[in-house]
Amino acid sequence: MTTKNVAHHGSGRARRGLSKATIYGILTLYTLLAIGPIALIVMNSFKTRRAIFDSPFSLPNSETFSLKGYETVWDRADFPRYFFNSFTVTVLAVGLVVVFGAAAAYALAEYRFTGNTFLTLFLAVGVMIPIRLGTVSILKLMVSLHLVNTLWALILVYTAMGIPLAVFILAQFFRQVPRDLKDAARIDGAGEYRVFALALPLVRPGLAAVAVFTMLPVWNDLWFPLILAPGESTKTVTLGVQVFLGQFVSDWQAVLAALTLAAIPILLLYVIFSKQMLSGITEGAVK
Amino acid sequence: MVYPLLDSLRLSLYSDEGAFVGLANLRELLPGGSLSSSFWNALGNNLVFFAFHFIVQNPVGLLLAVLLTQHLLKRGKGTYRTLIFSPTVLSVVIVGFIWQLILSPLWGVVSTPLLGLTSTALPTLSLMSVWQFVGIPMMFFYAVLVGIPEDLIEAARVDGANGWKIFWKIIFPLLLPMLGIISIITYIANLNAFDLIYSVQGALAGPEFSTDIMGTLFYRSFFGFQLQSGSTAMGATVATAMFVVILLGVLVYLFGWAKRVETYEL
Numbered sequence: 417m418t419t420k421n422v423a424h425h426g427s428g429r430a431r432r433g434l435s436k437a438t439i440y441g442i443l444t445l446y447t448l449l450a451i452g453p454i455a456l457i458v459m460n461s462f463k464t465r466r467a468i469f470d471s472p473f474s475l476p477n478s479e480t481f482s483l484k485g486y487e488t489v490w491d492r493a494d495f496p497r498y499f500f501n502s503f504t505v506t507v508l509a510v511g512l513v514v515v516f517g518a519a520a521a522y523a524l525a526e527y528r529f530t531g532n533t534f535l536t537l538f539l540a541v542g543v544m545i546p547i548r549l550g551t552v553s554i555l556k557l558m559v560s561l562h563l564v565n566t567l568w569a570l571i572l573v574y575t576a577m578g579i580p581l582a583v584f585i586l587a588q589f590f591r592q593v594p595r596d597l598k599d600a601a602r603i604d605g606a607g608e609y610r611v612f613a614l615a616l617p618l619v620r621p622g623l624a625a626v627a628v629f630t631m632l633p634v635w636n637d638l639w640f641p642l643i644l645a646p647g648e649s650t651k652t653v654t655l656g657v658q659v660f661l662g663q664f665v666s667d668w669q670a671v672l673a674a675l676t677l678a679a680i681p682i683l684l685l686y687v688i689f690s691k692q693m694l695s696g697i698t699e700g701a702v703k
Numbered sequence: 704m705v706y707p708l709l710d711s712l713r714l715s716l717y718s719d720e721g722a723f724v725g726l727a728n729l730r731e732l733l734p735g736g737s738l739s740s741s742f743w744n745a746l747g748n749n750l751v752f753f754a755f756h757f758i759v760q761n762p763v764g765l766l767l768a769v770l771l772t773q774h775l776l777k778r779g780k781g782t783y784r785t786l787i788f789s790p791t792v793l794s795v796v797i798v799g800f801i802w803q804l805i806l807s808p809l810w811g812v813v814s815t816p817l818l819g820l821t822s823t824a825l826p827t828l829s830l831m832s833v834w835q836f837v838g839i840p841m842m843f844f845y846a847v848l849v850g851i852p853e854d855l856i857e858a859a860r861v862d863g864a865n866g867w868k869i870f871w872k873i874i875f876p877l878l879l880p881m882l883g884i885i886s887i888i889t890y891i892a893n894l895n896a897f898d899l900i901y902s903v904q905g906a907l908a909g910p911e912f913s914t915d916i917m918g919t920l921f922y923r924s925f926f927g928f929q930l931q932s933g934s935t936a937m938g939a940t941v942a943t944a945m946f947v948v949i950l951l952g953v954l955v956y957l958f959g960w961a962k963r964v965e966t967y968e969l
Contacts, residue, residue, distance in 0.1 A: 434775070435775075439776050440776070443770050446763075446787060450787045450838075454801065545946065548895055548897075549946050550707025550942070552707075637898075638794070638897070643926075658902050679793055679797050687789075690788070698846040
């Protein structure tokens with residue numbers, strides 16, 4: 417009986433074709449491939465120039481430890497300002513996208529009005545076609561509004577860029593808010609704004625997903641900062657790093673330090689919110 | 704947001720001086736035109752760039768997703784997922800420079816200047832981008848895989864199907880609609896790519912334009928670079944061409960794929 421059971425168990429596993437060791441082995445190997453390069457950069461940014469070239473794969477020790485790269489970055493580039501710019505642009509753009517996106521999504525999901533289908537299709541086109549293709553006109557527009565080299569230029573473009581997808585995701589969430597709940601509120605004499613305010617907390621997971629999906633491309637974008645706001649006072653982190661790295665190619669210590677400075681904040685944020693973010697993707701993908 | 708797009712389409716019909724020239728700008732991109740060779744080179748490179756994503760990213764993403772949903776994997780599922788996805792959240796600029804340093808012959812990790820040879824530069828850049836974004840197909844496939852009811856697999860197993868057969872006959876058809884969605888998203892993103900090439904190879908997309916794609920060509924024709932002078936009209940024209948190429952891809956997806964692939968209700 418026991419042998420039979422074992423045999424059965426064994427064959428079942430063989431039929432699946434993958435052993436536990438293979439699964440863990442491949443996943444671990446790929447994980448190393450994914451984070452190895454990042455770790456290599458971070459690790460070497462704390463080493464002396466010599467050690468970076470002589471022993472790139474060893475951790476910094478008391479002999480090879482050096483912060484010279486960070487000193488160069490600090491002296492030659494205004495990283496606090498770049499961070500402040502990126503932060504301002506991202507927070508305001510995400511805020512505007514969430515506010516306008518939620519209002520528009522609620523209207524599309526809740527009311528039937530002429531043009532509802534048209535608006536939905538219109539937004540679908542907005543999701544499909546990248547706003548980058550309109551760069552020529554955007555630049556002309558920003559020049560005539562005197563917004564070139566201001567953070568507002570970026571905030572406005574990113575808001576426009578983020579709204580279609582936000583409305584799409586949020587409309588999906590608003591449709592799932594029970595009708596009875598909204599009708600009960602209306603019977604109790606709540607105005608339409610009040611009903612909207614009631615529905616809002618129920619779509620919180622949707623709002624979080626939208627915030628993350630809007631945040632990353634905005635923070636990481638190089639194209640629009642390069643074209644609309646390349647001035648020193650309006651540089652974002654991504655552009656700042658790009659320019660800095662271009663000028664200091666041969667100073668490896670500074671390059672490694674700049675890369676680490678740019679990568680660590682976003683990686684930290686990601687690790688903290690990874691659960692919400694990845695489940696946001698999984699849910700978004702199934703819908 | 705639709706105004707800049709339409710206005711760009713309109714601008715592509717005018718010269719820089721504001722005179723209406725119809726399709727004359729667009730003709731510059733066709734054989735015999737002044738931008739023709741750059742345009743077809745960039746388009747070809749861009750399609751190769753996409754082909755690498757399609758061929759490498761999907762199987763690797765699928766393999767990882769399948770491994771992550773195995774029952775034998777008891778501990779560390781979340782950690783693996785988080786770590787494998789982490790390059791995706793980084794800026795393309797950072798990823799470009801990280802790999803540029805690692806592949807630099809100065810460092811000696813690899814001895815051939817992969818980014819400096821016309822034959823290897825484009826595949827290398829494509830794989831860098833695949834490395835960064837493989838987390839996306841992984842998560843999308845993962846979402847579908849966890850949604851497949853256990854009974855379905857169990858029933859097939861009782862009927863005597865082996866793991867291989869179960870995968871190809873049951874799981875794979877259920878993944879096909881998602882494969883289409885991932886591919887069209889990747890296609891649109893790839894045709895828009897710019898940051899990676901610009902930060903690693905510069906606006907001239909060297910060596911000898913071997914890594915020039917639509918994004919870098921758009922940038923150069925709009926702003927000009929070195930000997931070439933910038934032109935609003937030509938910038939708008941290249942953008943219009945990109946729009947057409949993306950639209951063609953979307954149409955192929957909608958009518959060639961989405962219509963034919965069956966979506967099963969679970």
